Amino acid sequence: MTATAGSREAATPAEESRRTELILVAARLFRLNGYERTTVRELAEAVGLRSGSLFHYFRNKEEILLAVMANGIQSVIDEGQALMARHEQPAERLEGLFRLHMSSLINGVGGDAMHAMIYEWRSLTPQARAQIQQLSTAYEQLWNRTINEAVAQGLLQGDPAIIRKHVLGGMNFTVRWYRPDGRLSAEQVTEQMLRAALPGLARHPEL
Amino acid sequence: MTATAGSREAATPAEESRRTELILVAARLFRLNGYERTTVRELAEAVGLRSGSLFHYFRNKEEILLAVMANGIQSVIDEGQALMARHEQPAERLEGLFRLHMSSLINGVGGDAMHAMIYEWRSLTPQARAQIQQLSTAYEQLWNRTINEAVAQGLLQGDPAIIRKHVLGGMNFTVRWYRPDGRLSAEQVTEQMLRAALPGLARHPEL
DNA sequence: GTCTATACATAGATAGAC
DNA sequence: GTCTATCTATGTATAGAC
Numbered sequence: 001m002t003a004t005a006g007s008r009e010a011a012t013p014a015e016e017s018r019r020t021e022l023i024l025v026a027a028r029l030f031r032l033n034g035y036e037r038t039t040v041r042e043l044a045e046a047v048g049l050r051s052g053s054l055f056h057y058f059r060n061k062e063e064i065l066l067a068v069m070a071n072g073i074q075s076v077i078d079e080g081q082a083l084m085a086r087h088e089q090p091a092e093r094l095e096g097l098f099r100l101h102m103s104s105l106i107n108g109v110g111g112d113a114m115h116a117m118i119y120e121w122r123s124l125t126p127q128a129r130a131q132i133q134q135l136s137t138a139y140e141q142l143w144n145r146t147i148n149e150a151v152a153q154g155l156l157q158g159d160p161a162i163i164r165k166h167v168l169g170g171m172n173f174t175v176r177w178y179r180p181d182g183r184l185s186a187e188q189v190t191e192q193m194l195r196a197a198l199p200g201l202a203r204h205p206e207l
Numbered sequence: 208m209t210a211t212a213g214s215r216e217a218a219t220p221a222e223e224s225r226r227t228e229l230i231l232v233a234a235r236l237f238r239l240n241g242y243e244r245t246t247v248r249e250l251a252e253a254v255g256l257r258s259g260s261l262f263h264y265f266r267n268k269e270e271i272l273l274a275v276m277a278n279g280i281q282s283v284i285d286e287g288q289a290l291m292a293r294h295e296q297p298a299e300r301l302e303g304l305f306r307l308h309m310s311s312l313i314n315g316v317g318g319d320a321m322h323a324m325i326y327e328w329r330s331l332t333p334q335a336r337a338q339i340q341q342l343s344t345a346y347e348q349l350w351n352r353t354i355n356e357a358v359a360q361g362l363l364q365g366d367p368a369i370i371r372k373h374v375l376g377g378m379n380f381t382v383r384w385y386r387p388d389g390r391l392s393a394e395q396v397t398e399q400m401l402r403a404a405l406p407g408l409a410r411h412p413e414l
Numbered sequence: 415g416t417c418t419a420t421a422c423a424t425a426g427a428t429a430g431a432c
Numbered sequence: 433g434t435c436t437a438t439c440t441a442t443g444t445a446t447a448g449a450c
Contacts, residue, residue, distance in 0.1 A: 015433080034329045036243035040426065053434050055427065119326060122241045157406065159391070162399040169380025170373035170404075177372055184366070192369040197377075199364065199406060222415080247444065260416050262445065 019057050019067075021047055027068045027112035031175075035065055035120040065120060066128045072113020073135045076104050080142045087207075090149035094198065096207040097146055098167070102190045105174050115175045140164065155200060167197045226264050226274075228254055234275045234319035242272055242327040272327060273335045279320020280342045283311050287349045294414075297356035301405065303414040304353055305374070309397045312381050322382045347371065362407060374404045 011019070025046050029038045040061055041051040058064045083096045104110040117136075121129060143164045150156045156163055171193065178189060187205070194203055218226070232253050236245045247268055251258040265271045290303045311317040324343075328336060350371045357363045363370055378400065385396060394412070401410055 018433090034243070036241070037330070039424080041424095049433095050435060051426085052428080052436075056433060061426065119329075122326075123244070158402040159399040162391075162396065163403045165380060165384055166377035166400055166403040169383075170377035172380060173372060173376025176376075184369075189369065192366040193373055195365040196370045196373040225415090246442085248442095256415095257417060258444085259418080259446080263415060268444065 015057075018047075022054070022057055022064065023067050023071055024109060024112070026064050027072070027109070027116055030065065030068065030120060031112045031115040035116065035123050062123070062125065062128060065116065065123060066131065068113055068116045069120070069124075069132050070135060072104075072110060073117055073132070073139060075110065076100065076114075077135065077139050077142075079104075080139065084142055084146075090146060090153050091155055091201060092204070092207060093146045094150050094155070095194070095201055095204060097143060098171070098194055098198065099190060099205075099207055101168070101171050102174070102193060103186075105171060106178055106180075106186050106189070111175060114172070118172050118175060140168075143168065156198070170197055222264075225254075229261070229264055229271065230274050230278055231316060231319075233271050234279070234316070234323055237272065237275065237327060238319045238322040242323065242330050269330070269332065269335060272323065272330060273338065275320055275323045276327070276331075276339050277342060279311075279317060280324060280339070280346060282317065283307065283321075284342065284346050284349075286311075287346065291349055291353075297353060297360050298362055298408060299411070299414060300353045301357050301362070302401070302408055302411060304350060305378070305401055305405065306397060306412075306414055308375070308378050309381070309400060310393075312378060313385055313387075313393050313396070318382060321379070325379050325382060347375075350375065363405070377404055 022043070026038070026043055029043055029046060032038075033042075039051075040054050043064070044051045044054050054064075058067070079100055080097060083100060084093060087093050087096055105114050117132070121132065124132060144160065147156065147160045147164050151158070151160050151163070174189070174193070178186075180186070182189075184192065191203065191205070194201065229250070233245070233250055236250055236253060239245075240249075246258075247261050248258045250271070251261050261271075265274070286307055287304060290307060291300060294300050294303055312321050324339070328339065331339060351367065354363065354367045354371050358365070358367050358370070381396070381400070385393075387393065389396075391399065398410065398412070401408065
């Protein structure tokens with residue numbers, strides 16, 4: 001599913017691709033300068049348009065943020081569901097979800113969207129916030145099921161909800177410090193994060 | 208040390224207290240609505256002043272944010288250093304730092320400031336950002352020393368820097384979901400977070 | 415120290431031509 | 433679909449009286 005939040009009726013392929021480009025560029029700018037400080041003029045210029053033309057694609061600025069977020073979270077949900085279908089063992093699911101989440105944070109495009117999810121939710125109106133909340137909840141369900149299974153199996157100990165929050169929170173924080181040219185490669189960071197977050201788990205990089 | 212970022216020359220006690228009140232109220236508003244969306248008019252009204260009067264206490268809006276952040280982080284540094292002086296064992300230091308950080312996040316006043324630290328750093332000019340970075344680094348040093356000791360003792364395994372980032376990131380995320388009237392009390396949340404973050408550690412609530 | 419009044423800049427969004 | 437031109441609102445910050 002290509003999440004085009006607030007999906008609209010028929011659109012030409014060219015129009016759709018322009019819209020997609022806008023969403024990706026917006027995500028990058030929001031990450032760089034923050035949503036509130038990014039002006040529609042900057043965004044327009046970044047894609048070679050004048051500010052007025054943006055409003056042919058989006059009703060208002062908030063709708064851009066909403067699209068950025070919905071797009072990003074939806075693609076993680078899709079991949080997460082596929083992974084859950086592929087694997088049945090809690091240990092495999094847990095490690096797989098972990099690696100998926102990390103790669104979506106570290107990868108440029110997905111990372112920009114996740115960054116918006118993490119940092120810009122307060123700029124949404126209550127209605128839009130509820131929409132995103134719904135998607136977030138769908139994603140968290142994957143984690144809930146998996147962590148509950150893992151706790152039931154004795155693979156993890158403690159309150160499942162707190163474990164989920166701590167593990168996801170620890171990962172989400174990577175958007176603040178991870179740099180592709182840092183001391184550790186993306187793979188090394190993922191391995192070490194996995195080790196720090198879920199010490200009891202065997203590790204299978206192929207997941 | 209009472210961190211009054213960009214400390215100025217002599218100020219009457221009354222003036223100092225007004226300034227402190229402004230910092231605390233600002234922190235609360237920033238948390239509620241975000242820094243960029245909080246107007247100086249709102250802040251002024253919240254303390255019973257007109258917007259123009261704010262600029263008697265702060266040169267500009269950013270200086271308020273800077274004061275909120277510096278104030279918050281400095282008080283955690285102070286407490287952290289005292290704790291490091293009180294305890295010598297890595298296990299005790301680790302658990303103590305953890306509990307201190309959690310309580311500073313969960314406690315209303317400190318939590319507001321930490322929230323700003325986590326969410327509003329992009330609104331600082333590079334100069335101000337460097338100032339806050341310096342304080343953050345001082346705080347992280349406490350964690351670095353402690354985690355290095357713990358790894359050396361075999362209490363923790365893995366890359367110390369990643370462990371630190373994961374543990375702190377997991378805790379910082381609590382500002383997003385913790386509610387005083389939630390399912391778990393502050394104490395229970397802290398215990399469960401400790402368990403999730405540092406499973407190998409014995410727990411001593413008195414620390 | 416606080417107020418009133420206001421300058422000044424910049425933002426988001428719209429209208430209508432092409 | 434994109435542009436130009438512009439409206440309108442709102443923000444930060446200042447000046448000067450009290």
